[in-house]
Amino acid sequence: MRLEMTEARYSINVFAVTFGVGFFAAHMVTRFGSMAALLLLLMTFLILWLRGSKLVEDTALNLLLWGYLLLCLLSTLWSPAPSQTLRLAIQLGITFAFAITAASALSATAFYKTVLWVSLVVIVLSILVGRTAANGAWVGVFRSKNDFSQFAACAVMAGFAGVLYGRRRGITLPAFACLGLAAILLVKANSAGALVATAGSCAAMVGLKLLSRFPDMAKVFALTILFLTVTLVALAVTFNFSVFQQILLDATGKDVTLTGRTELWAIAFEEIAQRPLLGIGYKGYWVPGNPTAEMLWEEFGIASKQGFHFHHTLISNAVEVGLIGVTVMGLLFFAAFFRLVRWSIEDPSAETGFLAALMIFTLILMNSEVMFFGQFHKQTVLTVVAMTYAVRLRAFFGQSHTIQHSITLTPDLNERRV
Secondary structure (H helix, E strand, O other), X not given: OHHHHHHHHHHHHHHHHHHHHHHHHHHHHXXXXXXXXXXXXXXXXXXXXXXXXXXXXXXXXXXXXXXXXHHHXXXXXXXXXXXXXXXXXXXXXXXXXXXXXXXXXXXXXXXXXXXXXXHHHHHHHHHHHOOEOOOOOEOOOOOXXXXXXXXXXXXXXXXXXXXXXXXXXXXXXXXXXXXXXXXXXXXXXXXHHHHHHHHHHHHHHHHHHXXXXXXXXXXXXXXXXXXXXXXXHHHHHHHOHHHHHHHHHHHHOOOHHHHHHHHHHHHHHHHHHHOOOOOOOOOOOOOOOOHHHHHHHHHOOOOOOOOOOOOOHHHHHHHHHHHHHHHHHHHHHHHHHHHHHHHHHHOOOHHHXXXXXXXXXXXXXXXXXXXXXXXXXXXXXXXXXXXXXXXXHHHHHHHOOOHHHHHHHOOOOOOOOO
């Protein structure tokens, strides 16, 4: 029995190190390109090899994710840039394999600790590099302000979760360091959207922790009120968009990005109407030679013809993979969202709080950024990991009135080391 326990702990440590190196590489891809991508590829092969025969079970549990990837691969057949679609879809498949296998092998505790330490390493590197964009915003080791601000935001949430849920060995000190340093970097990133989304996600984390103390009926009532409130706010913003847009423009001073966004969405809807079901093809729109893409690059001054999109996760993906692909994405995301929020209420901890906050953060920014799915991208890795944990939770919700009891029966999902 002691030998078996030693082997299990050793395996978890190996998986955590492998995931940590690969996750670090995903942060470096935008800056170091093929070298970082190669490191991520090597870690993917290693983690697949370590997982061994359990890969069949991992695949079976995540068929919807693999179904989305299959659609991306098949879109090569109708994409105007088939070689690019095929290449990037294969890279997305590698990203999926890495994230799904890591989340299948690691406990939520091991995953959270790894995210915390990788974040600290990237924070230190960003401070040492100290790079800034042309407008003075910090970008650290990243190529763009958006990538840097989203990294800093996730690091803030990881640190805040560790601080909020009380003292624990191996978590509290790195969490404090991560929170303090990442908060400074987030401010220096000069991204109003990331600041608002991070503040909202951390506030939601506090609310979920408080809600965990309520009786079951009170939890249902509070969540219902929260859902209705969010729905009403979303409807109010949708039907009075111009008014809210002007308020935000006056508050932030950002004119070109926000006013141009409505034009981008109008063009995107025209593209979706032309190919409603299957889209133009994965990553097949923003390619040189596409007349509309060329026009938008010129209008918005994107000389590099890279890193531009429709500034909305679902709209952007509907252009590429159609309504079928977006429906699959929606099912994956919102199922994960509700399961992880419920988990954070039933079993409050730094791990569950961080995963819930990550989904809330993603939901907030989905309306202005493309948050997933992108090949070799750190945000996609986090999102797919969260979706995989949600799949692992699915069986437990059906077996127990509370997820906490189920976790006691399945300590591989969430370890507690006080």
